[in-house]
Structure formats: structure tokens, C-alpha cells
């Protein structure tokens with residue numbers, strides 16, 4: 259059995275079912291990220307694991323023990339929230355020690371654990387301060403410290419970085435990865451930010467409307483999305499989707515007819531459903547397209563807008579009737595709005611999806 263084992267988990271609020279029978283396995287010491295759009299049920303799933311919500315059906319095991327009927331305090335978990343939830347009247351030391359005091363851990367042990375956690379988080383010099391004298395990043399460290407001292411079986415993080423500014427968020431992301439390595443802890447982390455998920459996770463769980471779309475390592479999801487939803491959600495900027503029809507099939511792939519008489523070759527393994535004339539969606543990542551360069555196929559596009567970020571440029575093109583595409587180009591590309599340019603497509607880097615949304619095998 260996996261360290262955290264979730265089986266057929268269902269959660270309903272009143273008549274409305276929010277989590278529809280989720281199965282999930284999380285290994286010990288793994289950093290798992292739940293990611294998905296707003297309202298998909300990530301927080302609810304985390305709160306079910308924490309015991310802050312009661313399950314409607316299904317089971318949760320942690321370390322081989324069934325915990326879904328246990329109150330939160332008896333599950334051996336620690337949760338870090340988005341809003342830190344520090345006690346305003348307590349010093350950092352008192353705040354970090356509070357949970358241990360309630361559990362009647364002896365004083366010397368409390369002091370040792372708080373000191374150790376403070377050192378790991380580099381907040382030793384802040385231990386006597388009150389929360390109002392701390393920056394947002396420091397408060398977040400205290401909230402994490404409070405979790406560390408409890409030596410939980412699993413750390414649960416609910417969007418812990420979303421109240422920090424962009425620069426601090428990137429810094430804390432790196433610190434959390436370092437912390438995970440130092441503590442060798444099992445961590446479950448909720449975010450709606452796919453970049454956070456890609457950069458932090460050992461394993462990503464993509465959620466959508468209360469069910470799991472796909473589970474895998476970040477690059478596996480990036481290279482082998484199971485369906486249109488995962489393909490569109492993982493990767494930034496998002497994958498371009500173009501409607502088309504199968505024009506021809508060969509051993510090496512599929513030829514797709516797009517609007518305006520354009521054609522593209524996709525290297526994939528067509529299955530029995532892939533008949534000539536079948537409606538499909540072509541998926542092209544902005545970073546895989548080559549402006550002004552030949553590919554296995556070439557699309558023609560008219561540049562609508564050029565967005566220059568310095569090192570990178572994003573081109574927004576009208577490529578076909580009714581379909582726009584985004585292209586990631588080098589910072590110094592010479593191009594202007596209104597230009598008509600060729601876009602090279604590599605057959606090995608094109609994705610194809612059935613009408614149902616399911617991806618063709620690659």
C-alpha cells in the first residue's frame with residue numbers, strides 16, 4: 259500500500275457532489291502537487307485528507323492506518339494555509355511552540371524543536387518578534403515552522419505562496435524545494451499555478467471538476483498529456499489548438515487537413531478510431547513552433563501582435579480562418595505586426611486529439 263492511499267473518495271455538500279470518486283496513491287517522501295482551475299476541488303481534497311471535512315464515501319489511509327474517521331489532531335498531519343493564521347499576541351517562538359504545548363511535549367524538547375526549525379528556516383533572530391513586526395515572507399516561514407516542529411507524517415500546503423509578491427514567491431518556491439529535500443518529508447501542495455506545479459512537484463495530480471484527469475511526473479505530463487484538458491493546462495503559454503480533419507494515415511503518422519487548405523504532419527500512432535475524414539484537434543506548443551524556418555510542415559500566418567519581453571518574444575498570429583496561434587520566438591527576431599510569415603512545425607512535436615478530447619498515442 260502507498261504511504262497515502264485514497265480510494266473511491268466522494269465528497270458532497272448537501273445535494274451537490276464536489277469530489278467524484280477519487281483514487282490516488284502518494285509515496286513516502288514524495289512532493290505531490292494538486293493542480294487545477296479554480297473550483298475543481300483541490301482544497302476540498304486536501305481538507306478531506308486533513309480531516310477538516312468529513313468524507314461522504316471512500317477511504318483514506320496514511321502509513322497503512324485508516325484515518326478518514328479520525329479527528330484532524332489524531333491524523334499526524336500538519337497544514338500550512340494561504341493566510342498563515344498566526345496568533346497576533348504571540349511571539350514567533352510561542353506561536354511555533356503552541357501546538358507542542360497543547361500536546362504536552364516537555365519544555366526542553368519544545369525549545370530544541372523550535373530552535374531546529376528556526377535554523378532550517380533561517381528565522382532564529384525573529385523568535386521574539388510578534389507577527390505585526392514580520393514581512394509576508396517571514397510570516398509564511400513561521401507558519402511553515404509551526405508545521406515542522408510537529409514532525410508530521412505528511413505536510414499539507416494550501417496555496418501557501420499566493421499572498422506573496424511575484425519575486426518572493428519564486429524565492430519561497432526554491433526554499434520549499436530545499437526544505438523538502440532537507441526534511442525528506444512527504445508533502446502535498448495545492449496550487450492553481452501550473453508553473454509552481456511544474457517546478458516543485460515530484461508528482462502532479464491534475465484535477466478538473468472533482469475528478470483526476472492525469473497523474474504523473476511534470477515532464478511526463480508535459481510530453482504525454484492524456485487529453486485536451488491536461489495539454490491545455492500544463493505548459494505556459496498554453497498549447498495552441500487547431501480544428502482539423504484526418505487527411506491521410508501512414509505508418510509514421512497522420513496528415514491533418516486544417517482550414518484554408520493547409521496541411522500538417524503529426525508523428526503519432528493512429529488507432530482504430532482514426533479514419534480518414536474524422537474530426538481531430540491539432541495541438542502545437544508555442545515553444546515548438548519555428549517562425550521563418552522550415553519544418554516537416556509549414557503553416558502560413560499573419561502577425562497580429564508582437565510582444566517583446568527582452569530575451570523572448572511572443573508572436574500572436576492569425577494562422578487559419580477562425581484560429582489564432584501563439585509562437586515563442588527569440589528576443590531579437592525581426593518581425594512586425596502585419597507581416598505574413600511561415601511557421602515550421604515538427605511532426606514529432608505536434609500533438610493530436612480525438613473528437614472526444616483523448617490524445618493519440620505518441
Ligand code: ATP
Pocket residue numbers: 271276294295296297298299300301302303450
Ligand atoms: P480555488 O483554487 O478557487 O480555491 P479549489 O479547486 O480549491 O478552488 P474547492 O475550494 O475545493 O476548489 O471547491 C470546490 C467546489 O466545492 C466549489 O464549487 C466550491 O464552491 C464548493 N465548496 C467548497 N466548500 C464548500 C462548502 N463548505 N459548502 C458548499 N460548497 C462548497
